Amino acid sequence: MTAAPPRELRLDELGRASLDGTWDFHPGDAAPADLDTVAWTSITVPGLWEAQGHLELDGVAWYRLRFVVAHADLAGWWTLRFGAVMDVAEVYFNGGLLGTHGSPFTPFEVDVSGALVAGVNTLDVRVTDPSLDDPEHLRLPHGKQGWANHVFPSRPSLYMTYGGIWQPVTLRRHGPVVVTDVFVNGDPDDLAVRVEVANRSGDRRQVRMGVRVVGAVAEMAAALGAGEVAVVERRFGPTRAARWSPRSPALHHCLVEAHDGGVLSDARAVRFGLRRVRVEGNRLTIDGEPYRMRSALVQGFRADGLYAEGTRADIEEEVGAALAMGFNTLRLHIKAFDPTYLDVCDELGMLLHCDIPVAEPIAHEEMGAGTELARRCVTAATEQVRRDRNHPSVILWSAMNELCLDRLEAKDWPIYEDFARALVSAVKDADSTRPVIENDWVEPDPERVYAGDVLTAHWYGRLHADYLDKIEAACAAWAHLDRPLYVTEFGDWGLPDMPVLSDPPFWDTRGTYAAGLTATLWPATVGRFVAETHRYQGLSDRLQAEVFRRHDHIGGYCVTELTDVPAELNGLLDLHRNPKPMAVAEMARLNQVVLPMLHLGGLVVDAEDLVRAPVHVANDGPPLRDVVVEARFGDVPSASAGEELEEVDATGLPADRVMARFNESVSAVRVDELAGWRATRVGEVALVAPEVPGSHDLVVTLRSEGRVVAKNRYPIHVVLPASAPVAVRALGDGALAEALGAVGAKVGDDGPTFVAEGGLDGTTAADVRDRLAGGGTVVVLAQSPAAADHYPVPVALEPVETAWGSTVFHFTTTSGALPSLPRRNVLVAEDSTISATTVVGAIDGMAFPDEPVVIAYKPVPGSLTATVVGSHAVGPGRLVVCQYRLTRRAVARDSAALALLRDLVCGAADPTPAMGTEVARKDDGRSMTYYSFPAGWDR
Numbered sequence: 001m002t003a004a005p006p007r008e009l010r011l012d013e014l015g016r017a018s019l020d021g022t023w024d025f026h027p028g029d030a031a032p033a034d035l036d037t038v039a040w041t042s043i044t045v046p047g048l049w050e051a052q053g054h055l056e057l058d059g060v061a062w063y064r065l066r067f068v069v070a071h072a073d074l075a076g077w078w079t080l081r082f083g084a085v086m087d088v089a090e091v092y093f094n095g096g097l098l099g100t101h102g103s104p105f106t107p108f109e110v111d112v113s114g115a116l117v118a119g120v121n122t123l124d125v126r127v128t129d130p131s132l133d134d135p136e137h138l139r140l141p142h143g144k145q146g147w148a149n150h151v152f153p154s155r156p157s158l159y160m161t162y163g164g165i166w167q168p169v170t171l172r173r174h175g176p177v178v179v180t181d182v183f184v185n186g187d188p189d190d191l192a193v194r195v196e197v198a199n200r201s202g203d204r205r206q207v208r209m210g211v212r213v214v215g216a217v218a219e220m221a222a223a224l225g226a227g228e229v230a231v232v233e234r235r236f237g238p239t240r241a242a243r244w245s246p247r248s249p250a251l252h253h254c255l256v257e258a259h260d261g262g263v264l265s266d267a268r269a270v271r272f273g274l275r276r277v278r279v280e281g282n283r284l285t286i287d288g289e290p291y292r293m294r295s296a297l298v299q300g301f302r303a304d305g306l307y308a309e310g311t312r313a314d315i316e317e318e319v320g321a322a323l324a325m326g327f328n329t330l331r332l333h334i335k336a337f338d339p340t341y342l343d344v345c346d347e348l349g350m351l352l353h354c355d356i357p358v359a360e361p362i363a364h365e366e367m368g369a370g371t372e373l374a375r376r377c378v379t380a381a382t383e384q385v386r387r388d389r390n391h392p393s394v395i396l397w398s399a400m401n402e403l404c405l406d407r408l409e410a411k412d413w414p415i416y417e418d419f420a421r422a423l424v425s426a427v428k429d430a431d432s433t434r435p436v437i438e439n440d441w442v443e444p445d446p447e448r449v450y451a452g453d454v455l456t457a458h459w460y461g462r463l464h465a466d467y468l469d470k471i472e473a474a475c476a477a478w479a480h481l482d483r484p485l486y487v488t489e490f491g492d493w494g495l496p497d498m499p500v501l502s503d504p505p506f507w508d509t510r511g512t513y514a515a516g517l518t519a520t521l522w523p524a525t526v527g528r529f530v531a532e533t534h535r536y537q538g539l540s541d542r543l544q545a546e547v548f549r550r551h552d553h554i555g556g557y558c559v560t561e562l563t564d565v566p567a568e569l570n571g572l573l574d575l576h577r578n579p580k581p582m583a584v585a586e587m588a589r590l591n592q593v594v595l596p597m598l599h600l601g602g603l604v605v606d607a608e609d610l611v612r613a614p615v616h617v618a619n620d621g622p623p624l625r626d627v628v629v630e631a632r633f634g635d636v637p638s639a640s641a642g643e644e645l646e647e648v649d650a651t652g653l654p655a656d657r658v659m660a661r662f663n664e665s666v667s668a669v670r671v672d673e674l675a676g677w678r679a680t681r682v683g684e685v686a687l688v689a690p691e692v693p694g695s696h697d698l699v700v701t702l703r704s705e706g707r708v709v710a711k712n713r714y715p716i717h718v719v720l721p722a723s724a725p726v727a728v729r730a731l732g733d734g735a736l737a738e739a740l741g742a743v744g745a746k747v748g749d750d751g752p753t754f755v756a757e758g759g760l761d762g763t764t765a766a767d768v769r770d771r772l773a774g775g776g777t778v779v780v781l782a783q784s785p786a787a788a789d790h791y792p793v794p795v796a797l798e799p800v801e802t803a804w805g806s807t808v809f810h811f812t813t814t815s816g817a818l819p820s821l822p823r824r825n826v827l828v829a830e831d832s833t834i835s836a837t838t839v840v841g842a843i844d845g846m847a848f849p850d851e852p853v854v855i856a857y858k859p860v861p862g863s864l865t866a867t868v869v870g871s872h873a874v875g876p877g878r879l880v881v882c883q884y885r886l887t888r889r890a891v892a893r894d895s896a897a898l899a900l901l902r903d904l905v906c907g908a909a910d911p912t913p914a915m916g917t918e919v920a921r922k923d924d925g926r927s928m929t930y931y932s933f934p935a936g937w938d939r
Contacts, residue, residue, distance in 0.1 A: 003040045006066040006120045015173035019065055019080075019123070020045055023165075029060035032092055035124055040064065048086065048164040051306045055155070055506065058131035063165055065123045069116065077113040077174055077200045083167025084336070085127055086307075087140055092124040102376055103141060105336035105357055106383035107167070111200060129163025132361075137161065139366065139373045141380035143335040143357035144299060145307070151804060151861045152567050155506045159565070162307045167338060175265025176201035177224065177258045184213065184254050184272040184390055185433055188243055188287075191236040191274070195256050199224035205260050213254040214241040214274075243287060244273025244392040246328055246349035251392070273346065273392025279435050279453050282553055284484050286351075286395065290677035292620040293486050293556025294591045295329035295353060296322055296572065300337055301565050303505070303575050309338040318577055319350050322562055325572065325584055326591025331488065331558045334359045334401050336384040345393040353396040353488070353558070354388065355440065356381045358423065360402060364410040367419035374419055378426040385430035396454065398437040398488075399423040405442065417450050424451035440488055444478050455481060458489035460560075460805040463540035463828065464835040465602060468547060475551040484555045487548050491560035493807040494537030494583050495530045495859065496574035507566040507575075513859045520857045520865045521848060523814050523824050531582065532826035533809055537570070538586025539715065539828055540807075545590050546597050549618035552679040559587070560805070567860050570805060593621045594710040596629045596702040598685070603714060603829035604896035605689045606721045612686045615669050616679060617702065623676040624704040631685040631700050632666040633716070665690070674704075693718050695822070717830045719820045722898035724905040731764045732756020736781070739890035743902040752777040752908035757887050758784060765790035772877030777908045779880040781887065784838055792874050793844040795881075798866055800837050800856070808839075808858040810868055817853045817907050818869060820899035827854070833896045836883040839866035844874075849881065871911075878911055880904065 003024045009017040025043035026035070043052055049061060082089065086104035090097060094117065099110035130137040132146040132154075147159045154160030181196035193213055199205050209220045211234055222230045242250035250273065257267045275287050284291040298318075302310050309315060319341075322330060329351040332341070336357060345352050358377045366373040381399060388394055400423060404411040420438050427436050428451075438452025446455060459474060461467035478485055498510040514526050522529055541559055548557045564571035572583050598613040605611055615629050669683035690696050700712040722743040728751040730737045736756035737747045753771050755764055760783050768778050769792045778792075785797040800808050810827040812818070821830050831854075839856045841864075843849050849870035858864040869882045882904060889897035 003064060003066065004042065006068050008070050009067050009171060010070045011173060017069070017171045019067070019169040019171060024064040024066075025049070026062040026064075027054055027057050028062075029126075030062060032095065032097075032124065032126075035062060035064065038062070043164075045165045045169060046083065046167050046308070048162045048166045048306055048308055050160065050162055050164075051304065051308065057163065058129055058134075058161060060126060060128050061163060063125040063127060066120050067123070068120055069118075069171070071173075074116050074118055077176055077178070078111070078116050079109050079172045079174065079178065080112050080123070081107060081109045081170045081172060082165065083107050083169070083338075085125065085165050085167075086162050087130060087142065087145075088128040089165075090126040090128075092126070094122055103380040103383055104145075105141075105143065106380060106387055108383075112171075113200060125165060127163055127165065129161055132161055135363070138361055138363040139376060141357045141377045143359065144333070146361060147359065148804075156509050157565070157567050158301045158306055158507055166308050175258075175260050175263065176203075177205055177207050177260045177265040179209075179256050179258050179266045179268040180229070181386060182254060182256050182268050182270045182390075183386075184270060186244075186272055186274055186390075186392055187276050187433070188241070188274040189238050189276070191239050192233055193236070193254055193256070194231060194233045195220065196229060196231045197222060197224065197258055198229045199227060202226045207265075208259045210257045210259070211254065214239050214252050239274065241274060244275050244346075245287065246351060249273065249347060249349035249392070251346060270390045271343075271346070272390045275392055277395045277434050279484060282481055282484055283555060284395070284435060284454070291351075291395070291555070292618075292677065293329050293353075293558065294327050294620070295331050295488075295556065295558035296325075296327050296562040297331045297333050297489065297491075297558050297560045298562045299333050299565055300335050300341075301563070301575070303507070307335075309341055312340050312344065314577075315341050315344045316348070318562070318573075319344050319348055321573060321577065321579070323348060323350060325587045326593075327587075328591075329353055329395075329556075329558070330562065331355065331398075333561075336380075336387070339387065342388055342391045342393060346391050350393055351395050352391070352393045353398065354384075354394050355398040355401055356384055356423070356427070358400040358403065360404075360406045362403065364404065364407050364413075365415075367410070367413070368415040369418040369422045374422055377419075378422055381423055381426045382430050385427055389431040389433070394434065396435055396437065397427050397431070398440040398456075399427050399452070400439040402441060402458070403439050411448060417448075421451050435484075437488075444481065444485055446481065446483075453483065455483060455485045456488040457485065459487055459544075460490055460802075461544060462492055462802060462807060462835070463536065463543060463832050465833040466835065468543060471544065471547050475547060475554055479551070479553050481553065485553065486555045487557040489558060489560045490541075490544055490548075491570045491805060492537050492540035492544070493569045493805065494533040494580050495569055496564055496571075496580070497530055497578065498526055509566050509860065516859055516863055516865065517857060519847075520811075520855055521813060521852055522811060522855075522857070529811070529826060532811075532828070533807075534580040534582040536807070536809065536826060536828045537580065538583035541583065542586045542590040546595075549590075549595055550597060550599065550616045550679055550681075568804065569859070589712060592710045592712075594619050594624070594702060596700045596710055596712050598631060598698070598700060598712075598714060600714060602833045602894060602896060604717045604719060604833065604894075604899065606895050606898075607689055607693055607718050608691045609689050609721070609895070610686055611689050611698075611716075612684060614681055615683050615685055615700075616681050617671075617674055618679045619674055619676055621676060624674040624709065625672065626705045627671040627674045627682075628668055628703045629671075629682060629685075629700065630666065630668040630703070631687060631698060633687065633690050633696050633698055634665075689716065690718055693720055693820075715829055717896075719895055719899040722895075722902040724902045724909075726905050726909040727751035728905060728908070729753040730756070731767060732759030735887050735891060739887045739897075739901060740905065742890050742893065743898055743905060745905050752779060752905075754778075754904075754908075755780045757781045757885060758787070760787040760790045762790060765792070768792055768879075772874045772879060775876040777878045777880065777911060779882060779904050779908050782836065782838065782883045782885050791843075792879060793872070795843050796841040797838050798841040798864065800839055800864070801862055802858075803862055806858060806861060808856050808864060810854055810856055812854055813852050815851055815853045817851065817871065818900060818903045820896075820903050821854070831884065831896060831900075833889055833894050834884040834886055834900065836868050836885065839864070839868055839883050840870065840881050841866045843867070843870075843872055843881070849879075854884075880908060
């Protein structure tokens with residue numbers, strides 16, 4: 001295809017013409033002199049070339065636009081502005097090289113004065129997108145391009161390298177002096193405007209500038225030599241103009257006009273807001289009010305534009321969805337987003353934490369203060385901050401993200417410190433009005449933060465007690481810090497909807513997840529499984545973040561992430577911005593400005609047992625008076641404003657923080673005044689669990705002066721108290737015997753045999769074989785992979801790995817072998833205290849045992865389908881495998897551990913066939929038989 005005919009450009013009233021639209025495109029390299037002979041196709045600008053069908057294109061491509069300017073006089077000064085070109089741009093105009101640029105996310109300009117002609121003008125842009133294996137890629141501030149491709153390979157991951165003119169292109173006419181930058185510091189107590197002007201002519205110029213801002217007018221003057229750039233500043237002092245805040249996002253305009261010889265040469269208007277961001281001790285404040293972060297991470301990938309943001313309407317919808325969930329901040333992750341995104345946040349009152357696109361993979365040996373890598377990264381940081389610093393929504397910069405995580409030893413090198421200092425200095429030089437995170441890092445690490453103001457942690461985990469205890473301890477360990485600390489990454493996974501598509505796009509891996517699920521023996525629909533993973537994700541995210549909200553010195557959190565990226569499924573919305581409803585509901589509950597919380601040891605309790613829990617309130621707003629926090633199961637009526645409560649001082653707290661009991665199923669705490677912008681432990685509640693086993697909501701309500709301010713709820717799984725007066729044998733350590741005794745079992749020489757956790761070895765294996773050969777039942781509790789050779793049949797034991805935060809979902813089959821667990825369900829809270837670290841990947845040459853009871857399924861990365869609990873015939877005997885870690889928790893009287901151990905004891909003692917049917921296997925024709933417990937156990 002030959003090049004398109006020239007386009008006619010008409011200037012608007014401001015002397016501007018858009019060059020967006022259809023351009024010629026050559027997906028390959030050529031010498032500039034040979035461009036008239038190459039084959040051209042068409043492409044749309046702005047847009048990434050991968051989003052327009054050139055998925056395999058790495059390296060060099062050429063863009064061409066031929067145009068005629070419909071203007072009588074082309075003399076004077078003209079500027080060509082590119083919003084952003086990914087990655088490296090070389091701009092040729094009418095055959096001559098006018099400029100280059102090497103930052104993929106930020107704007108640049110070239111001067112076309114004198115080169116523009118009255119006839120056809122030819123603009124050629126050589127764009128280089130270094131491939132992942134090109135050393136130049138490691139020297140670029142590339143954002144998420146090529147990130148972790150050893151885990152999330154491109155394709156289908158969207159973490160590929162991208163190329164193209166992906167933001168708008170504009171031609172502008174002006175006078176000899178141009179206003180190249182205007183910065184309004186936004187300080188309502190000391191408002192200042194800084195103006196940068198450049199003399200594009202070859203003569204000395206006397207420039208007078210008029211500044212209009214919030215009702216004030218001022219003049220400034222500068223003398224500029226040929227080609228000189230000058231910066232002038234005018235301070236306006238205090239202003240009473242409306243301030244910008246998330247509750248009232250008032251915006252103002254500043255207009256700067258540059259006059260040369262009394263003639264208007266150029267003008268620039270910027271929009272800004274009035275507010276101050278300060279670091280005060282271990283807190284950030286906005287206009288003196290403590291800032292508590294409730295944030296979601298945004299990566300900016302979309303199904304249509306790939307690594308480019310959508311339309312303004314798309315952005316408004318996305319930010320609106322985040323606001324509806326109660327987020328007050330978005331973290332724009334390792335990317336300078338399209339300015340429209342920031343404009344929308346300014347208008348809607350959404351705060352922004354903005355990352356500079358410096359991240360892995362990177363050339364670690366080339367870090368330092370003066371290397372090419374450092375120069376490019378410093379330039380990228382300077383350009384992004386200069387572009388975005390007038391946006392009042394931006395309150396925090398991150399100069400790098402997890403730099404050196406791919407090579408930890410490099411963080412100890414002196415050149416890392418030099419690099420970090422240079423980058424932070426570049427950010428602060430461009431904007432001294434906001435704090436800077438030096439390297440958004442996985443642990444606070446204050447000893448190796450050299451110039452940053454704020455510390456971070458990335459604490460990823462899952463919904464289980466061990467992890468919640470871990471982050472509880474981590475929060476407590478950093479209470480002494482004298483600067484702000486935020487958990488800027490955490491989050492669990494939930495699957496997106498998985499429709500069957502006849503022609504799925506390259507990134508659509510949902511079919512893979514669905515196919516994997518089908519092979520797991522999940523006994524219900526794919527849609528139901530997906531919905532239950534949303535329930536899991538929401539509760540997991542909320543309980544993790546409640547730990548952060550309980551600790552006053554943790555300034556807030558950022559959940560990873562707002563939307564899915566293919567193969568990374570921790571979004572609250574999927575890639576198409578469709579909500580995961582139950583996850584969204586839990587996040588809205590978490591993000592309440594005032595959040596009452598119970599610090600529960602677990603979510604499984606015995607029927608009619610006394611449930612005690614400390615009560616915490618995170619109040620991210622002003623103080624509250626006459627506060628009552630009530631906890632109750634279900635919909636039990638409560639007393640009005642606490643007036644009829646019988647007060648019981650059962651906590652040892654001061655008199656204004658006492659526990660009051662309405663009745664056995666309702667309990668409350670009263671506080672005269674609840675501090676503002678603080679997390680406070682206010683007391684303790686104690687109430688009796690329901691008598692009926694199953695799922696119950698524990699509802700927490702906070703009232704202030706009789707008005708309901710906030711509600712919270714916890715899904716409590718009620719089980720029957722453990723009682724299994726059955727004779728059993730125990731092989732292994734004494735802890736097993738103690739755990740069996742805790743459920744009432746009589747440990748001796750008779751009955752089914754239990755093998756202790758980690759206790760299957762050469763000696764116990766011989767006993768196990770003998771018992772099975774005699775027709776007995778043997779229950780082998782959790783073993784490590786090293787024990788695989790000691791099982792009586794071939795067994796593959798696989799460690800459970802949750803790399804990158806990916807989740808191993810547990811679900812129950814139709815088997816009733818564990819009556820304390822719900823059947824045909826994805827488990828959410830029911831097994832959170834006894835999680836398995838190793839699972840059974842195969843047994844006796846089969847994917848699953850004869851009777852699978854609890855199955856583990858993890859999609860990607862590192863997909864896994866395995867058995868947690870199951871029963872398998874071995875000769876005349878029966879082998880039960882249980883990889884839940886029960887012993888320690890049972891000894892500690894954990895209800896979930898006791899209930900499951902009770903179930904195993906009773907089931908081992910009476911393995912009565914239940915369903916009277918056999919289900920044919922699809923893989924090898926063998927059958928599996930389902931068992932149940934004696935009448936009355938299967939609830």
